[in-house]
Amino acid sequence: MNSTGWPGTDSRRVGGKVQMNSFTTRLLYTLMPATWYARKDASIRGLLQALAADLTALFEEGLTVTVAGQRKQFFVAFLGCKGDWPWLRKAYNLASCFTSRRVCHLCSGSEWWNMTSSCEARDWRNAEPAPHPYKAGTPSPLRSIPGGDRPSAIKPDLMHTFNIGIGGDFAFSAVITLCCLSFFDDYGSTIQKRLDCAYDRFAQWCFDNHKNAQIKSFELNKFHMTSLKQYPRGTGRAHDTGLVCKWLNAELQGIVPGDFEHPNIMEILQWTLQNFNMFYHLVHGEGLWMPVSVAQRVVQHGFAGGEGFAALASLAKQRGWHLYKLRPKLHIWVHISTMLEKDCTWTSKVLNPLCWGCWSDEDYIGKCCRVARRLNAGSLIVHRVMTRCLMKYKRYFEEGFKP
Numbered sequence: 001m002n003s004t005g006w007p008g009t010d011s012r013r014v015g016g017k018v019q020m021n022s023f024t025t026r027l028l029y030t031l032m033p034a035t036w037y038a039r040k041d042a043s044i045r046g047l048l049q050a051l052a053a054d055l056t057a058l059f060e061e062g063l064t065v066t067v068a069g070q071r072k073q074f075f076v077a078f079l080g081c082k083g084d085w086p087w088l089r090k091a092y093n094l095a096s097c098f099t100s101r102r103v104c105h106l107c108s109g110s111e112w113w114n115m116t117s118s119c120e121a122r123d124w125r126n127a128e129p130a131p132h133p134y135k136a137g138t139p140s141p142l143r144s145i146p147g148g149d150r151p152s153a154i155k156p157d158l159m160h161t162f163n164i165g166i167g168g169d170f171a172f173s174a175v176i177t178l179c180c181l182s183f184f185d186d187y188g189s190t191i192q193k194r195l196d197c198a199y200d201r202f203a204q205w206c207f208d209n210h211k212n213a214q215i216k217s218f219e220l221n222k223f224h225m226t227s228l229k230q231y232p233r234g235t236g237r238a239h240d241t242g243l244v245c246k247w248l249n250a251e252l253q254g255i256v257p258g259d260f261e262h263p264n265i266m267e268i269l270q271w272t273l274q275n276f277n278m279f280y281h282l283v284h285g286e287g288l289w290m291p292v293s294v295a296q297r298v299v300q301h302g303f304a305g306g307e308g309f310a311a312l313a314s315l316a317k318q319r320g321w322h323l324y325k326l327r328p329k330l331h332i333w334v335h336i337s338t339m340l341e342k343d344c345t346w347t348s349k350v351l352n353p354l355c356w357g358c359w360s361d362e363d364y365i366g367k368c369c370r371v372a373r374r375l376n377a378g379s380l381i382v383h384r385v386m387t388r389c390l391m392k393y394k395r396y397f398e399e400g401f402k403p
């Protein structure tokens, strides 16, 4: 369990990308070996109660420290909670899920795209939406933190929503689309020859742009397909999704959609790629807080990307192509823009949605796990790992936040 902190006064340093060691931007709150877990999630509940009590005291009473001989009081405000979906569901006792009456924890409204009963993606079951997204029974301790009882405080993570969610599906559906439209037919006309051609061009683009991709070839089974009758999915590598989207954007720059067999698909694909890439270009260019003027552009590109995905799904469906599968994450993607849009109406600086991404947090947890694996301390393991981590903090802070 960790909390993302403020790394000094230079807000541009936290644009979500790991530019500094993650130990300088995160605090380890606690840890527990899996073998210590009590039954029925009692351990997690106990830890959350302690965390909620600490955060409430930090909000109400603050923390007094001595800085350069002067006593200063700092207060901490809770902005939101992030994590992967199973964690958020457990931490907040969320009842909302794809098969529940309340599908989305952020809204109870009807879906924003038209899905008929014949659509392979399932429809929302929200004829009688539940009034709130929480399970009955004792509420999650996190809801007792000042500002914590809003479903909007449960932040959708950009990495899980896009890079290893709809973005992965989109990027590899786009590669298959271009293969089907003979865009990559230098080596031959079979699907694998076209994928080989696409990969070689991708690898060349990565080389030219000094990028490192983890994927080493394009093959149907890497996209979780055995034939073109299955929907492609992302490879599970968040970084690769971003690279493929950037490369495809470069490939389609300057092409004339009218030169292809399905010009409307080409045109929408080109437009959707531009919007997804611009969304990320803008948020990565900003710090912790974005000016409203930038946030408004981010919102437009976010909405347009989601709309483009839905339009491609519809066109693919009309042609009987198994591409661009509609998943609940597309709905969550649109919420990221609606949340930003709402923030733009009442504040001059909007919290960068990259703060809700879990990229650096997963890196940080990995480092703490490595510390734990190197120690053989029996029942003292928690104490020893905490001590080692505090020593690491001391070192990084003394070195002046060096990467």
Ligand SMILES: [Zn+2]
Pocket: 104, 105, 106, 107, 108, 331, 335
């Ligand atoms: Zn919703």
